[in-house]
Amino acid sequence: GESVGLHLPTLSVQEGDNSIINCAYSNSASDYFIWYKQESGKGPQFIIDIRSNMDKRQGQRVTVLLNKTVKHLSLQIAATQPGDSAVYFCADLRPPGNQFYFGTGTSLTVIP
Amino acid sequence: DGGITQSPKYLFRKEGQNVTLSCEQNLNHDAMYWYRQDPGQGLRLIYYSQIVNDFQKGDIAEGYSVSREKKESFPLTVTSAQKNPTAFYLCASTKGDRRFYGYTFGSGTRLTVV
Numbered sequence: 001g002e003s004v005g006l007h008l009p010t011l012s013v014q015e016g017d018n019s020i021i022n023c024a025y026s027n028s029a030s031d032y033f034i035w036y037k038q039e040s041g042k043g044p045q046f047i048i049d050i051r052s053n054m055d056k057r058q059g060q061r062v063t064v065l066l067n068k069t070v071k072h073l074s075l076q077i078a079a080t081q082p083g084d085s086a087v088y089f090c091a092d093l094r095p096p097g098n099q100f101y102f103g104t105g106t107s108l109t110v111i112p
Numbered sequence: 113d114g115g116i117t118q119s120p121k122y123l124f125r126k127e128g129q130n131v132t133l134s135c136e137q138n139l140n141h142d143a144m145y146w147y148r149q150d151p152g153q154g155l156r157l158i159y160y161s162q163i164v165n166d167f168q169k170g171d172i173a174e175g176y177s178v179s180r181e182k183k184e185s186f187p188l189t190v191t192s193a194q195k196n197p198t199a200f201y202l203c204a205s206t207k208g209d210r211r212f213y214g215y216t217f218g219s220g221t222r223l224t225v226v
Contacts, residue, residue, distance in 0.1 A: 008152050034214045043118075043202055043217035044155075089154065091214075098162065099145065099170070100215060102154040 008087065008107045019077040021106045023090035028071060030092035034100065035064060035075045038087045047075070047088075077108075085110045114139045118203050118218035124226050125190065125197065133188045133221045135203035142208050144186035145215065148172060149200040158201075161186055190223065198225050 013019045025033070031052040036044035050057045050064045050073075057064050063076040073090050087107050091100040116137040125131045135144065143162045147155040157170030161180040175194025180186055186205075190197045200222050204215040 036217075041220070041222075043116075043204075043219045044215075045217070046214055049214055098143075099157055099160060102147075104152065104154040 008105050010107045010109065012109045012111060013080050015082060015110055015112050016079055019075075019080045019084070019108060019110075021075045021077075021088050021108065023073040023075075023103045023106075025071050025073060025090070025092045025101075025103075027092065027094040027101075028068070030071075030094040030101075031097075032093040033064070033066060033073055034091045035062075035073075036089045036091060036102075037084075038089065038105070040086075044089060080108075080110050082110045082112055084108060116203055116205055116216055116218035118201075118221050120221060121219070123221055123223045125223060126226060128192045130189055130191050131223065133190070133201055133203075133223070135186045135188065135218060136184055137186075137203075137205045137216075137218075138184060139205060139216060140183070141205035141216070142183070143206050144180070145204040145206075146170075146176070146178065146186070146188045147202045147204065149202060149220075155202065158188065197223055199223060 034049045035047040037047050038044040048059045048062050048064050050066050055066050061078045065074045087105040089105045090103045119134045145160040146158040156172050158176050159178040161167035167178050167180050177189045200220050202220050203218040206215050207213045
């Protein structure tokens with residue numbers, strides 16, 4: 001029969017608006033988290049990270065928020081630009097700490 | 113500049129053939145990883161190596177093989193036993209403590225079965 005692929009969550013924002021991308025993780029023992037950006041046909045690029053002893057970290061135009069109580073991570077992008085259009089992944093490091101686990105990703109489209 | 117180089121960028125395989133994907137890094141990283149990416153799915157770990165001459169299976173190792181004879185190189189062979197090899201393959205590396213550095217990724221190899 002016909003196979004149906006999974007669809008990424010999508011987010012469309014107007015250029016100049018703020019974007020919020022969310023991620024849920026499953027393991028309460030995860031202690032380090034990273035957001036990656038992946039443009040079409042390329043490898044993921046590091047955006048920002050946060051350790052479990054923090055609940056917020058800011059970079060240039062990006063902020064990551066961590067809520068360990070509900071095991072939720074978010075990435076906020078300020079003044080979104082067309083170059084921000086990409087798929088964004090969260091990744092968490094959990095015991096024994098020898099590999100990261102990746103979410104399915106969110107596809108962000110910035111409308112000029 | 114240091115980085116990870118994956119080659120080729122595109123690879124076509126006939127059914128029943130083995131093909132090898134190259135991954136080379138000049139970052140002096142200890143650990144290297146191979147991930148598979150399918151449309152609409154997250155990255156799935158195939159194999160990883162934390163030290164030369166040692167490697168471990170990831171979540172989807174069946175139909176794949178690796179070697180780690182040099183610190184800089186971690187080639188992945190997709191064997192004929194892998195029934196659905198069409199995918200985007202990503203190689204990554206990191207220093208010893210992943211908590212401080214995360215992964216550095218290569219630019220990927222897109223493998224298509226013809």
